Every structure is written in C-alpha cells, then in structure tokens.
Amino acid sequence: MAQYRIVSGSVAVISIQNPPVNALSAAVREGLLLSVRAAASDPLVRSVVISGHNGPFCGGADIKEFGNVSHLESGPHLVEIFESVEALAKPVVAAIEGFALGGGLELALACHYRFGHSEARVGLPEVSLGLLPGAGGSQRLPRLLGVRAALDMIVTGRHVAAGEALKLGLLDRLTDGNTVDAAVRFAQSAEGKPLDDRRLGNRPCPPLENIDAFFEEALIHARGRARGAAAPLACVQAVRGAATLPFLKGMELEKRLMETLMTSGQAQASRYCFFTERGAARWTTPTGARWDTCRARPISTAAVIGLGTMGRGITVALARAGLSVVAVETQEHQLDEAQRAVSRMLKGGGGVSYSADLQAAAGADLVVEAVFEDMAVKEEIFKQLSSVCKPGALLATNTSSLDIDRLASCTLRPEQVLGLHFFAPAHVMRLLEVVSGPRTSPQTVAAAMQLGRRMGKVSVAVGNCPGFVGNRMLKPYLEQAYFLLEEGASPELVDAALEEFGFPMGVFKMSDLSGLDIGWRVRKEEGLTGPGVTADQPMRTRRGRRYSPLGDLMCEEGRYGQKTGRGWYLYDRPGARVARSDPWLRSFLEEYRERHGLLARRIDQQEVLERCLYALINEGFRVLEDGVAASPQNIDAIYVFGYGWPKHRGGPMFYAAQVGLARVLEGLEKYHKAHPDSPHLQPCSLLRRLVASGSPPIHKWSEVVKGHRSQL
C-alpha cells in the first residue's frame, strides 16, 4: 500500500497506493511508516520524495474507517507518521499531483518541501466532515501561512488551486511537467542542506496584532457560517492554540478537540452526507433499471424553452457543462434581456444561441421547458415539441410540482419525457431532481443522471407525484408553520427556532425570498383558493381538513415577499434583502385570530421544531412507502443539497433516526391528538412498522419498506 524504490542512486521515492484517491487507510499508514523508517536507516538514501500512485497525491484519511474506532486505532496513527517524516534528517519533498486534501495535505505539511503540479489543488476540508485537521494540520498550517490565511482555509475547508497555493507560500514550486521527476531533481539538490528551518513544528507562528479581538471575531464569523455546527468553532480554537501555544501543547489541544468531534453525532451526520451525496449516483428503479446496467445516450446539444429566472440559470448550467445550447423565448423583449443576463453570467457567449421560434429546438438532443407553472401552457408546448424535435430527443420539464405523465401524454414519445427539477438559482444550486413518470424509459433516466453529473449536480432519481420528493415534504412543513402563526407564534419566533437548528433561513424568510405568489398560484391551480372557492365554504377548512388562508391573504394584500418589499417581513425597498419585523403583520395576525375566534397561546421553540420537522419527516416516510424515493439516503441528499437542511444534522431521515424513531412517533401522536384535523401529523404506517420492528438503523429501513407498491 506504499511503494518504495530508490531512484537516481540516492532518492527514496515513497508512493501511496490506494485507489481511487490514495486515502490513508490502516494498510497505507503501515506501509508509509515502514518506508519512512527504511529511508531513514539506509545510508545510500540521501533524500526522499513522497507521491501518490497513478495521479492523485492523497485524498486524506480513510473516511470509511471513521465510523469504527477499532479501525481508526489499528495501524500507526497519522500524527506519529507525520512526526517521523518531519524529524527525518534527510530532505523530504512532497510531489503533489491531482489533490492533497485533509490528511494528505497534513502529510505534505510534515514534509520539508512541497512541489505541486500546476493543476493540483490542496485543502483541509475536514470541517465539512464535522472534524478539524487533526493530524497536525491545525498547528502546522498557521506556522507556514500565518493565522489569517490558515484560518480561512481551515474554517471554510475550501480547495485551493495550485497557483494560489504558490502565492500563499503553501507550495514551494510548481511544474507543468512530471511532478515526481521534478521533485526528485529538487530533492537531490537539497541533499545535505540544513533542515531545521524547514520543519514547521520548529517554527513559531507569525505574530498577529490584537489576537484576542481577532479570535473573538473569528468565532462570531464561524458561528454565522453554519449555525449549531461544532466543527468550525473547534477549528478556530485549534488555530488559536497554534497562535498562542508551543507546538507540542498545540498538538495536545488539537488532539482533545479532535477526539470530541470524532465521536460526536455531528461528525457522524456529516460523514453520512459525504457518502449520501456519492450514493445518489448509484440509482435504481423498481422496474429493475440500474445505474450500472443502463447505457445512456450522450447529450451534446440542448434547447431551453422560456427564459425567465429559471430558464436563464438552466441555460448557464448546461453551457458550463460544455453543451451547445439554443435558448428560446417567444417574447422578444424578454429574449433581449435574457441574452444580456446569460452572457453576463457566462462572461461571454459560451456556446449559447438565441431564438424566438420553437423550431430552433428541432436539432437538440434534449429540450428543457422552463415556462411558468401553468399546466395548459406546458401541455401546449409539449404537443409542439413532440412534432418539432428530432426522434430520440429527450423532452424535459422543469416543473416543480406538476404531473410529468400528463405532459408525456401530450407527446408521441412518453418514454422520452421526464422532469428535470432544478433549484433556483439553477446554475448555482447543487440539487437536481430527475423525475421519471410511469412511462419514462430507464435510458432516459440514465441520460439525465449522466447530464446532471456533467453539470456538477447532486442528481437524485425520484418518482412522479405532486411536488415530487422535496416540495411534497415541504408542504406539511410550511403548513405547520402557518398553523403555528394562527395559534400565537410570530414569523420571528418560528424562523429563530429553525435558524438555531441550523437552516440558513427560517421558513418565513425563505418564503419571502422565493416569493409568496408562487405557492398562491399552485394553490389556485389546486382549487384551494381563488375563484373556484365558493363564499359559503369555511375559510379555514378545505376538503375536510384544516387549511390556513394566511398565505393567500398576504398575497391579496400585494405582499409577495422581497420582490414587493413586503411579505412576512418588511424590506427597505422592493428587492432588498434585509428582513425587519413589521408591526403591520403583528396587527394583521391579531385581527385574523380575533376574527376566527383563535386564542393566542405561548409557543416555544421546541414545539416549532417538532411540529414543522416531524410533519416533514412523516411525509418522508410516506414518500418511501409510496416508492417515490428509492431510499432515505436519497431523501436526505435532496434536503441537504436543495433545501438548506444543515449537513451536520445529516438530512431529515437521518435526523429522525438520530432523535429516535419511537420519539418521533410519540411526538406525532401527541400533536395529532391535539390537532386531529391536520392529517400530516398522523403518523404514517411505515414509521409505525419501523418502530414495531425495533427501529433498525437507517441502512436497514429498506428491508421494512420492501413489499410495498412503488411508483418509481
């Protein structure tokens, strides 16, 4: 697992060999330490180069070992190995190709010199796994770069390109050629030279003025980045240790902090997210289609129909993935404006042409319809596309909730029709729901999943039902939030509870950002509000269940959110982003409660969380029961990458498992008893069955789900 060879007579080349990313598994650690000792004791060896086999230097510690302390403890510890590397009396050069991440960069920091390929990238991304760089990285990096630059890298976990790393002083040299050959030549030139100053553990941290104020500020910043997450705060504490303590004391602090994080639920949740993200690519459908058996036809040309905000973002995402795109907008003034906006986002033309005529989509391999949410309009477009587009072209809709199968019925190629549910802004957000209807072919799903990967998206294959997975689960969450306002809560209270849980924005701020009118239009389409509702119908009941008209009333007042400068909050002007409490809303809610004979009661944050999150989770179990999502992991990927669910809480289904399924069930039963007219609070049968089977771990839920009808 670590190759050892002597080249040019005096250079020991140690090559880490553990495909695909050369992670530092127990076997690699064993091999590394043996190789370092061999190099130390061989009198012929005068210098050492450490590299990665077949490309990447090293992707860090083996994350698969993290769930099991006995795995972590088998083989030598990284700290011990890196100490031996740093202490070697012969120059050690890291030859970095591909990437040096986490433990991989920590290894490079223990080397005396760092050579990088010009396309390599380096980083300490442990924070996104709920950890800190716990093999000396939090102590060595600040000594090399200074506190500011090191803290930025450690707290954000960002990958730094080779050019920037050279400027920062993290890499000593770059090469466009063979990195190992260049490192070997350099190692030979360094043979016999003093090394003391090259050992970062020997160096003091560059001094920093106003150190207390600096770290206070850093803590506030870290808290704001990911609310409730422990790892960013521990990273700040560790770097503070580097700035204020001798190296060995700093290492002790790093170790203590790492042990606490490593055994925490947050690290477990973040690790789960890491594998969930990658697992989504291994999609399956109940018809037997699988990611590894289905050949996807490549897509190289696309057409986007409708150039509103979504259509523009989709055009940019497709063009950035290297597709040649024709963007179609039948309204001329909108077309000009969209062309300017897309060019700005792409910083130039970027393989996009524009047309006001749907015929321009004739030659595309894929068409994405992104007009506004109106079934009749979409049906008409799909009818036209069916005859305009070449045979074999895939026809996708970017609807966020409408029936894919109904659109497929308007075409002569229902097996080539699917949903591509992008999230706004489409060129930024990582999630893509790939929605298949009952007639969508496996090849169509395969092609869409492959395209999603090319766009850098986390693509999740889901089935067809109103709202698919994400928006279907969002509905009960939003509904409970409205009910809580009726019962006495304020938007500020609800949002504070959710933000403290870790969402970047509470439900009402989010609603203001995306526009209250969107949900209003959907509710009108569903016949829940608007002209279809007769005056004799009770205002707070629809189809025998509790309904809150609060969102509709807000829209009737012209309060659409940020775009109108007024929504659940007040904004300085239309389009402004800073939300302020609005006294008008307080009186509006008071009058509303009075009109409907509702008595405001004290509501605490725990009730907010339980009502909103348990209702959402309950719907998640229904989604699994119906087979609309293939696994709880897929649901969690959707929520983490599309809806801001905090990574350190793993996703709604993981959170339910962590809280305890029995406790979630008990909570739902309690709230359903108090609100029997709210069916979303009625525990679903899958949750009951899971609890009855002893609440198995999340990766075993599928065994309980099995046997149920599936719509995928």
Ligand SMILES: CCCCCCCC/C=C\C/C=C/C(=O)SCCNC(=O)CCNC(=O)[C@H](O)C(C)(C)COP(=O)(O)OP(=O)(O)OC[C@H]1O[C@@H](n2cnc3c(N)ncnc32)[C@H](O)[C@@H]1OP(=O)(O)O
């Ligand atoms: C009781 C307390 C005791 C305390 C003891 C402390 C011990 C720990 C001490 C030191 C701290 C060091 C910590 C770390 O190093 S944590 C790891 C840091 N590294 C990362 O976060 C990098 C993660 N990987 C990536 O970002 C990417 O994979 C990539 C950029 C390296 C490559 O990207 P790409 O080419 O797109 O490939 P994939 O992402 O699809 O990955 C391919 C494949 O490889 C698996 N994989 C990737 N990285 C790792 C890894 N570090 N360990 C194990 N497996 C890894 C990945 O899961 C994919 O496989 P698949 O899931 O089967 O598809």
